Amino acid sequence: AQSVTQPDIHITVSEGASLELRCNYSYGATPYLFWYVQSPGQGLQLLLKYFSGDTLVQGIKGFEAEFKRSQSSFNLRKPSVHWSDAAEYFCAVATRSGGGADGLTFGKGTHLIIQP
Amino acid sequence: GAVVSQHPSRVICKSGTSVKIECRSLDFQATTMFWYRQFPKQSLMLMATSNEGSKATYEQGVEKDKFLINHASLTLSTLTVTSAHPEDSSFYICSASYQPNQPQHFGDGTRLSIL
Numbered sequence: 758a759q760s761v762t763q764p765d766i767h768i769t770v771s772e773g774a775s776l777e778l779r780c781n782y783s784y785g786a787t788p789y790l791f792w793y794v795q796s797p798g799q800g801l802q803l804l805l806k807y808f809s810g811d812t813l814v815q816g817i818k819g820f821e822a823e824f825k826r827s828q829s830s831f832n833l834r835k836p837s838v839h840w841s842d843a844a845e846y847f848c849a850v851a852t853r854s855g856g857g858a859d860g861l862t863f864g865k866g867t868h869l870i871i872q873p
Numbered sequence: 874g875a876v877v878s879q880h881p882s883r884v885i886c887k888s889g890t891s892v893k894i895e896c897r898s899l900d901f902q903a904t905t906m907f908w909y910r911q912f913p914k915q916s917l918m919l920m921a922t923s924n925e926g927s928k929a930t931y932e933q934g935v936e937k938d939k940f941l942i943n944h945a946s947l948t949l950s951t952l953t954v955t956s957a958h959p960e961d962s963s964f965y966i967c968s969a970s971y972q973p974n975q976p977q978h979f980g981d982g983t984r985l986s987i988l
Contacts, residue, residue: 793979800979856974857970857971860932861907866916
């Protein structure tokens, strides 16, 4: 069965600094990978996805992520964070189709704190 | 873009009550919807897959008689927590995709508190 590991439970970054959130997955074939963001008490918003092709994918709100098959990783990056980026970030994997056919497997999330 | 609406956003009720949560796809038809459960400061765990016109598929360990799912139309799935107890208190989130090969879009969740 597939699994997702987000090794950092909390990350604190100064406003304007760069950000990288780590995500590692375990799956025998090429997975479909996603990053979602969740504000307190809210649902999840899709930031970006990787299905195939270019391993560097661009998303909304200035985020990007890079798929590295050799490292089984899909790390999320942003060159300059804003206070509004403070939230919970979840990495997720789907094993079939583009993610709409089966339930997703989520990592435990990384809580991002932005320092002024 | 695809919008999923969930209602109610918050429910507080007494132990033994049954609670119904609705999940609607507002601008697309969804033959499949998903129900997740999220405990405080934890990740989302898939509870069940809701299939329009057929029985839901439950994940291992999820009681199908406790969590009744009905997907009677292409835009509405409901989750009913029957005879709820304090241990059922949680954040329940639904999702749907307008095509199987497209990502899931999530509702805003329902905070269920059983006293």
